[in-house]
Amino acid sequence: FFFVFVMRWLSSKEPDRRQAAVVLGAGVVGIAAAYELQKEGYTVTVIDRQPEAASECSFSNGGHRNFHFNPSIAVPGTPREFLRSWVSPESTIFLPYSTRWCTLLWDPDFWQWALRLVPNFSARKVQRNSEAGTQLIRYSQQRTAIIQEQHLTVGKVWEWEGSTAVCTEPVPPDKIYKENEVLLSKEETLQREPCLAYLDAIKPIYGSIVSNRCFTQDCRKFTSSLESVCKALGLVTMYNTKVTGLSFADTGHEHLHQHEQHKADRKQVATVHTDCGDVQADVVVVALGAYTPKFLQPYTKICVPIYPVRGYAVEMPITPQASANNEVLRTGTLHYSRGFGVHRFDDVLRVSGLAELRGWDTSVNRDLVIDLFRKRLKTFCGLDLDHVSGGVQNVKTWCGLRPVTPDNLPMIGQIPGYSNLFICSGHSFHGWALACGSARILADIIARRNPEIDATPFDPRRFRHWW
Ligand SMILES: Cc1cc2nc3c(=O)[nH]c(=O)nc-3n(C[C@H](O)[C@H](O)[C@H](O)COP(=O)(O)OP(=O)(O)OC[C@H]3O[C@@H](n4cnc5c(N)ncnc54)[C@H](O)[C@@H]3O)c2cc1C
Structure with a gap:
């Protein structure tokens, strides 16, 4: 009896083993998920094949964290824009002639995605997706602000206050987030950003949605500083490490009673x-961006229609002369309906946008990309790329694979058929703006709590296989 008592006492002295969560992918979404899981008391390990966090799609994106959500590709204008791309070099949505049709035609992943995209062109679905996305963006803004209040250093580098979303068509009043945004008339817009007179001359602008509390912020720098906070809380990182598969526990389900048989599934x-x-x-979160479906394919019966939509960015230092002459835009400025943005980070200008279907190819034709952005910069705000940067040798080019779902909304939640496998991926054109809110929702789902906002639009089970 004494021996049993001592053993019980000793085992009660052993600290409870903290549950181990493994996050696959160290993009902005993976690191935000790691942070929230640490807050839930998990010991977290993040695994990524790159040497450091945010090295793929989260590396050099537009940095825009708007309060409004623009579905970008799942909109009625996409088929027209796609056709236009074959005849007009000014098309923003698809790069002319670059889509490799032969490759796409034989790619089942492309068809799985594209055929689900078509129903989302309807006005009703666009409205529904926009509402859900806008709600998540606003929630995400709050979560990012909370993180930044708690850890003052997170993402404060390369933060540029104020954003201007230029509209060439009337904006419905419900698109304006009254707490933080105002709609400026055309005259007020041109006063705020005189450079936009060039765009106005080509396509008259209607006005702009502006926010002084909305920041343009460098996604990679935010991710690395959040990663440092996580490391201080005990995060284990495994970089230069490729995830190759999963294996499953023997759960002893063969001994279950009949009424517990659902657990066996x-x-x-x-x-x-x-x-x-x-x-x-103990818990696995898949946040592999555009590579999520390829990884999950052998394991899940649910359909994961996330397809890579390539986007590009060019980044250049702003010459002191251009800066002194006030030639560059003062705020991060976005073409509201075109998803094309010019973002200013201190003395660096980053121009990003375009959408191209080219599978998982990440090679960049530097001259072509610089040329495309040179033309767009000129027509958008009259900027001369060569003059602002002091020569093309100073311009860096980049391409990223956006993990795009057919409805442009992320997939957040438990993967059916598994008790401890979760997905947080498919953040499409807004991964940076949506990351912190998505991570909180995921942590709530894992903790079996109701998320603070309705998470049904992001349910991973919403896409079904047709066979
Ligand atoms: C040009 C451009 C401009 C953009 N502008 C904006 C913007 O202004 N605002 C905004 O909110 N969003 C923007 N986005 C979208 C945003 O960048 C993405 O939605 C976001 O980065 C996705 O983050 P993620 O963590 O899901 O994916 P990623 O950042 O790609 O992270 C996935 C990680 O998984 C890792 N990985 C993949 N497979 C494996 C494997 N087998 N083993 C190990 N690791 C693996 C990768 O190395 C990668 O680090 C833009 C995107 C582009 C391309």
């Missing part, structure tokens, strides 16, 4: 396999 992930060894996990 749920597998439990026990181990994450990587090219650097195995990692044990």
